[in-house]
Amino acid sequence: MKDSSYRENKNKKPEKEKTLIQELISTLLYIIVITSIFLCIRLYIIAPVSVEGASMEPTLQDGDHLILNKVSDVDRFDVIVFPAPEEDGKQFIKRVIGLPGDEITFQDQTLYINGETIEEDYVDLSKVSDSDLQSLNSDFNLSSLEGVEQVPEDSYFVLGDNRVNSKDSRSFGFISRNNVTGKTSLRIWPLDRLGFIDKSND
Template sequence: MSESSFEPGNDRYGSQNSKSKRGKKKSFAQELVSTFLYIIVITGIFVGIRTFLFAPVSVEGDSMNPTLEHEDRLLLNKVSSVDRFDIIVFPAPEDPDKQYIKRVIGVPGDQIDYRNQEMYVNNELIDESYVDLTQESDEVSAYYNGDFSLPSLQGVEAVPEGMLFVLGDNRINSKDSRSFGFVEAETVIGETSLRIWPLNRIGSVD
């Protein structure tokens, strides 16, 4: 009677089971790596969008009343070009760690005059419907929002190349180009025209 020998390494069933276990382990490892890479890619996309395209910003203070209120949240567009009357965010000239949000009134080449509570850009009367001084007395308005021109403020006839002249919509209570001068256009972080908070005021910022 012949005897058959048994060698564990040669058992085809045992070998298949071993391969199946290794395959399962490999699949789990691959899935783990794929998930990790997916998280990295999504995070990278989010950071890229926030850094280079769009980012939320929060309004602090009342210098843009009544257009914007304290703690309003806006969506900042970092790739849009800046034009006259846009609302922009930029580093505070006297403290770059802070950010200001103001409205562009003058772009390079513009002549600006403010007299008798009326704004003139290039000798054209501007309808500033975004400014509300109805709650202020004539004396207060004249004192805090008095007449000015670029020659009287900056000693120049027009906004210089590469600069912007900005004002807060709350002219009675706003630190802006009347005090700190022109803003360098290249320092502008972005412009905003969309409010995303509070819920009852979500929508376009006119």
């Protein structure tokens, strides 16, 4: 009886070791799968992004944290993220004003798209002096800026909501559709302003 009991206990040890190894492998595979899914989501679908600077005030504030959607189509007045022209490693956040084929004119502090007056509720320059408005937010059209009448195919014309403190298409020109990282409409931080970013002119 002793010999038989000894043989049974001896046979159980390798089985326990095998079960432990199987559990470790299973856990490792689970971690790999979850990590891969997370990386794919971040790379191809959504990702966090933070705001630096004041170019999108009052809509977005310095330090705001947003969720970037990488798969949705871009429409007029969407807020998009793209690599900063001529500034390696930096991202810009701006609002799409002109789509391919649009004619853009800004005159007497009023925006016109295809001849239609646009009420820009997202812009607040009430505290800016008249002299600064004239010098920092002066009249323009696409012809004076880029020598063309319309936004080119597969391109966007973008502006910051803070027109007197924004480096945008007025200085660096059109943004290629292929260079758009994604668009954002959801703020997740700070908590007291958690929610969707208002999009005017829908």
